[in-house]
Amino acid sequence: MDNFKYYAPTEVIFGKDVETQIGETARKVGKKALLVYGKGSVIKSGLMDRVKKSLSESGVEFLEFGGAKPNPTLAHAEEGVKTALSFGADMIIGIGGGSAIDTAKAIAHGSANPDEKLWDLWTRKVPLTKSLPVGAVLTIAAAGSEMSDSAVLTNEELGKKAGINTDFNRCRFAIVNPALGMTLPKNQISAGVTDIMMHTMERYFIPESHCDMTDEIAEGLLRVVIKNGKIIVDNPSDYDAMCEVFWASSLSHNNLTECGRGKDFSVHKFGHALSAKYDVTHGDSLSAVWGSWAKTLYKDALPRFARFARKVWEIDEADDEKAAVAGIDKTIKFFKSIGMPVSLSDLKITPSDDDLKALAMDATMQDSVKLSRIRPIDAAAAFEIYKAAL
Numbered sequence: 001m002d003n004f005k006y007y008a009p010t011e012v013i014f015g016k017d018v019e020t021q022i023g024e025t026a027r028k029v030g031k032k033a034l035l036v037y038g039k040g041s042v043i044k045s046g047l048m049d050r051v052k053k054s055l056s057e058s059g060v061e062f063l064e065f066g067g068a069k070p071n072p073t074l075a076h077a078e079e080g081v082k083t084a085l086s087f088g089a090d091m092i093i094g095i096g097g098g099s100a101i102d103t104a105k106a107i108a109h110g111s112a113n114p115d116e117k118l119w120d121l122w123t124r125k126v127p128l129t130k131s132l133p134v135g136a137v138l139t140i141a142a143a144g145s146e147m148s149d150s151a152v153l154t155n156e157e158l159g160k161k162a163g164i165n166t167d168f169n170r171c172r173f174a175i176v177n178p179a180l181g182m183t184l185p186k187n188q189i190s191a192g193v194t195d196i197m198m199h200t201m202e203r204y205f206i207p208e209s210h211c212d213m214t215d216e217i218a219e220g221l222l223r224v225v226i227k228n229g230k231i232i233v234d235n236p237s238d239y240d241a242m243c244e245v246f247w248a249s250s251l252s253h254n255n256l257t258e259c260g261r262g263k264d265f266s267v268h269k270f271g272h273a274l275s276a277k278y279d280v281t282h283g284d285s286l287s288a289v290w291g292s293w294a295k296t297l298y299k300d301a302l303p304r305f306a307r308f309a310r311k312v313w314e315i316d317e318a319d320d321e322k323a324a325v326a327g328i329d330k331t332i333k334f335f336k337s338i339g340m341p342v343s344l345s346d347l348k349i350t351p352s353d354d355d356l357k358a359l360a361m362d363a364t365m366q367d368s369v370k371l372s373r374i375r376p377i378d379a380a381a382a383f384e385i386y387k388a389a390l
Contacts, residue, residue, distance in 0.1 A: 163268075
């Protein structure tokens with residue numbers, strides 16, 4: 001087991017109607033909040049009114065800022081920074097899913113550093129040494145941004161999607177009412193289930209690691225998500241199943257399942273390149289390439305893939321290679337069963353070889369970095385993985 005630091009400071013308030021407690025919670029953090037949200041579903045559902053009522057009753061001033069996109073953009077975040085500075089916000093609250101929360105994090109960083117370009121902070125050209133506190137009101141189990149140290153932005157001008165990991169991304173509080181997920185479209189629920197699984201699996205397939213406790217947590221989380229994820233895709237009104245998936249979402253990306261081992265996130269690099277070029281939903285971009293990634297690399301981490309098959313999918317097979325292949329196939333079939341794409345053609349895109357080469361270069365930062373802790377993946381190898389995903 002490797003040395004590790006585990007830090008998860010977010011206060012989680014979980015259960016039915018807990019959004020009515022946001023006022024008293026936010027009041028401990030600041031006095032003026034910028035409320036960041038997406039296209040307006042939080043307004044139509046009445047959630048925004050409940051949040052504003054609670055904030056008002058607790059003496060917290062607020063200003064609404066909508067328009068967060070499914071793949072959050074730099075330009076929108078920069079607009080949010082201007083709005084937050086003009087309002088004098090001392091905290092930023094994301095209301096929605098990972099996109100709204102990631103946008104809130106970006107606005108917090110930019111607002112605390114008004115003399116710096118946000119993209120320079122995001123890409124670490126300029127060190128991020130301070131930020132405003134961020135809170136979250138979660139409406140979908142997916143990205144885990146409500147407890148994670150990460151956030152992602154797309155620079156549309158450059159056609160680049162990039163993430164930043166910093167403890168400044170840690171939300172001070174997260175209001176988590178699983179009942180809010182019951183009205184989501186099926187495709188959003190499915191993409192969320194996929195994202196949760198991916199956040200766990202990106203930390204799981206690390207060869208030559210000995211972390212029994214972390215393994216058991218990760219495997220249990222995956223079993224719970226697979227079981228309850230299928231339930232809520234078919235029946236979103238099942239509150240107990242929705243609770244399990246919402247809680248798994250938070251735990252899957254707060255670094256708990258990487259303790260003693262670290263993480264890889266090479267599949268995310270493939271997915272980010274797809275999202276940046278084709279505006280593909282994040283979860284869709286991951287499931288579309290995971291199968292080809294796994295089939296390319298599993299022999300180099302055979303014991304891990306075999307254990308995954310036996311512990312997560314309960315595959316009874318003594319031969320490691322047969323077990324590993326069966327586990328990969330089971331995972332792909334599960335994605336299909338909840339309506340997720342498992343190839344690039346399922347995404348309704350038809351990239352040429354030149355397009356695939358461009359994606360591979362983007363995923364590997366112009367062939368300047370090697371992906372994967374299983375074995376190094378350069379641009380040429382990334383191209384082959386994309387091609388296999390067609």
